Amino acid sequence: MIIHRILMLMMIVFFATLSSCYIYGPETENKRASDYFNKKSYEGGSVLCVPVLKAKKRNTIIEGIAIKDDYTPFKFENVFLFDANGTKVSETTTTAKGVFKFMDYIENGDYLIKTESSRWSGEIHIKVDGYHLDKITLDVKPNKE
Structure with missing residues (x-):
């Protein structure tokens, strides 16, 4: 029994x-x-099977350096990441050496990295197709007055 x-x-x-x-x-x-x-x-x-779990979505890392036209670093300035529709996806700040790093959940596709200050601006188009993009150089030029 x-x-x-x-x-x-x-x-x-x-x-x-x-x-x-x-x-x-x-x-x-x-x-x-x-x-x-x-x-x-x-x-x-x-x-x-019990318990039902899903894998955690993984962050994509995008890093590079912002350099002014005189080859000096673009220090302590905001850098933005926009998707193909022009929507801001992420933002970060450059270091004393001009290095920037985005670390967010970013889907594959075309993006624009852009920076702008009262005297300087720069942008670069990138294609995300992996989890780690590096060696990106953002050329920053003086604004035309």
């Missing part, structure tokens, strides 16, 4: 586990094909 109840309980747990399994695939694009094989995709297609 006790064995019967234990078996019945095990069957209930087994079917509850099966019915709660959730199969999901990528909800967003993978960055590069190599990222998918390195398990670096935003969401991985898999089968999960």
Whole structure:
């Protein structure tokens, strides 16, 4: 009788586990094909059983340097990241060496990095297709008066 109840309980747990399994695939694009094989995709297609969990979305890092036309760093100034629609996605501030770094959830696509002050401005178009873009040089020129 006790064995019967234990078996019945095990069957209930087994079917509850099966019915709660959730199969999901990528909800967003993978960055590069190599990222998918390195398990670096935003969401991985898999089968999960109790508890149902989803992978955390991963931040993209975009870093570079802002240099004025006299080859000096563009220090302590705001730098903005805009998507293809002109919507501001992120912002950061340059360091004493002119280095900037964006670290946010950023989908693949075309973006504009832009900076502007009362005397200087600069912009560069970039294409995001990975989790880490670096060596970007933002040329900053004097504003025309």
